[in-house]
Amino acid sequence: MDVGSPLFFYLFAGIAMTASLMVVVNKNPVSSAMSLIVAFVALAAVYALLGAHLIAAMQILVYTGAVTVLFVFVIMLLNADFPSLDLARTSRSVRAFTVFLLAGLIGIFAFIFRATEFGLIQGGFTPEIISAKGGNTKVVSELMFSEFILAFEVVGILLLASIVAVVIVAMRKNAESGGGR
Amino acid sequence: MTIPAVQPWMVLTLSSFIFIVGLAGIVLRRNILVMLMCIELMLNATVLSFVSFSKIAFDMTGELTAFFIIVVAAAESAVGLGLLIAMFRTLRSVDSDQIRLLKE
Numbered sequence: 567m568d569v570g571s572p573l574f575f576y577l578f579a580g581i582a583m584t585a586s587l588m589v590v591v592n593k594n595p596v597s598s599a600m601s602l603i604v605a606f607v608a609l610a611a612v613y614a615l616l617g618a619h620l621i622a623a624m625q626i627l628v629y630t631g632a633v634t635v636l637f638v639f640v641i642m643l644l645n646a647d648f649p650s651l652d653l654a655r656t657s658r659s660v661r662a663f664t665v666f667l668l669a670g671l672i673g674i675f676a677f678i679f680r681a682t683e684f685g686l687i688q689g690g691f692t693p694e695i696i697s698a699k700g701g702n703t704k705v706v707s708e709l710m711f712s713e714f715i716l717a718f719e720v721v722g723i724l725l726l727a728s729i730v731a732v733v734i735v736a737m738r739k740n741a742e743s744g745g746g747r
Numbered sequence: 748m749t750i751p752a753v754q755p756w757m758v759l760t761l762s763s764f765i766f767i768v769g770l771a772g773i774v775l776r777r778n779i780l781v782m783l784m785c786i787e788l789m790l791n792a793t794v795l796s797f798v799s800f801s802k803i804a805f806d807m808t809g810e811l812t813a814f815f816i817i818v819v820a821a822a823e824s825a826v827g828l829g830l831l832i833a834m835f836r837t838l839r840s841v842d843s844d845q846i847r848l849l850k851e
Contacts, residue, residue, distance in 0.1 A: 567758070567802065572750045579761045586765050586788050590772035595780045602784050605765075609791055616758070618798045621813050625794075628817050633787060633824045640828045641780060644835050652777035652842065664774055668767045675763040679756035689806030706810050714811050721818045728822035732829035738836070 568693070569615045578615070582608035593649035599637045606630050617693065620703045758799040766792035777843050779834070783827045790820040 569575045585605035592598045606629040614622035641647050653661070691705065699705050710718055765788055772785030794813045801809025831841065838845045 567753050567755050569753045572753050575753050575757075576750070579757075582761065583764055583768075586768045589781070589784055589788060590768060590776065595778060598781050598784055602787065605788065606791065609765075609795060612758075612761070612795065613798055616798050616802050618801070618810050618813070621794070621798055621810055621817070624814060624817050625791075628821050629787070629791070633821055636824065636828055637780065637784065640831060644832070644841060646778075646780060646841050650778045650781075650842070652844075653775060655777065655844075656775060661775060664771065668771050672760070672764050672767050675767075676756065676760040679759040679763075680754075682756075684755065684803055686800070686804040686806075689804055689808075691805045691807050702810075705807060706814070709807055709811055710814070717811075717815055721815055724819065725822055728826050732825050735826070736829040736832045 569617075571615070575612065575615050578608045578611040581605075582612065591653075593651065593653070594647065595641050595650065596638065596647045599634055599641065602637070603630050603634050606634065617696075617702055619701070620706045623703075755799065755803050759796060762792045762796040762799065764792075765789075765795070779831055779841050779843050782843065783824060783831070786827070787820060787824060790816060790823075 582605050585601045585608060588601035589598045589605065592601060606625060610622045610625040610630075613619075613625060696702055696705050769785040769788035769792065772788070773782055776782055776785070794816050797809040797813040797816065801807060801813070834846070835841060
């Protein structure tokens with residue numbers, strides 16, 4: 567599998583794994599959000615190494631630019647930036663058992679992926695063809711507005727619906743003062 | 748010293764590692780903010796899996812699906828944080844143990 571430079575792949579994979587562990591382990595939600603930014607940027611670098619340049623740019627724009635800022639904004643809005651000791655509330659044996667089970671699951675996944683020979687039907691988009699057609703971004707964009715136009719429109723409707731839902735849910739209800747706002 | 752080349756199973760194992768770390772966060776943490784962050788991590792692991800299979804099979808459908816997953820994840824986090832604000836307004840807490848209105 568050609569990823570440009572293997573060294574950079576290992577580097578960013580290590581950063582992503584460490585940062586995603588930090589998200590779970592950190593007591594303070596602000597530290598968790600900062601670790602989440604690091605994990606997202608490292609994953610964006612992995613996408614870029616895999617040749618998905620448009621997805622990498624989208625990752626930076628949408629996740630680190632919008633989602634994480636939204637998280638930090640909500641943390642500040644709710645004054646929730648104090649350490650929460652929720653991990654310590656589960657008993658030590660339950661925690662150890664969960665971590666053991668999930669680590670075993672990762673091991674099983676690694677074993678299966680290593681043993682499997684992927685007999686996938688090969689599509690027509692080899693790296694040479696992609697670069698001949700004008701690069702990853704151009705190929706993905708042309709497909710998005712031709713073959714996947716229906717999914718694109720549906721996703722637009724979904725975004726509109728989610729905006730309406732957020733406004734309705736987060737709106738303060740004053741039933742006694744005649745509803746409305 | 749030569750660095751070993753990247754195999755497809757390494758990328759898929761990275762994806763499953765991040766997914767399971769997110770799952771562990773959902774199971775072990777009680778802070779809903781952190782649980783939402785872990786949902787984002789799990790969705791990102793799925794995106795990584797789609798991108799790597801797109802690379803393995805020389806097919807662009809995986810990358811298109813990854814794009815749509817990113818959009819849905821953004822919508823999901825917005826709705827989740829809106830629900831979190833509504834919950835904080837009634838319960839004054841971001842702890843999932845405080846959601847027990849049906850029990851009382």
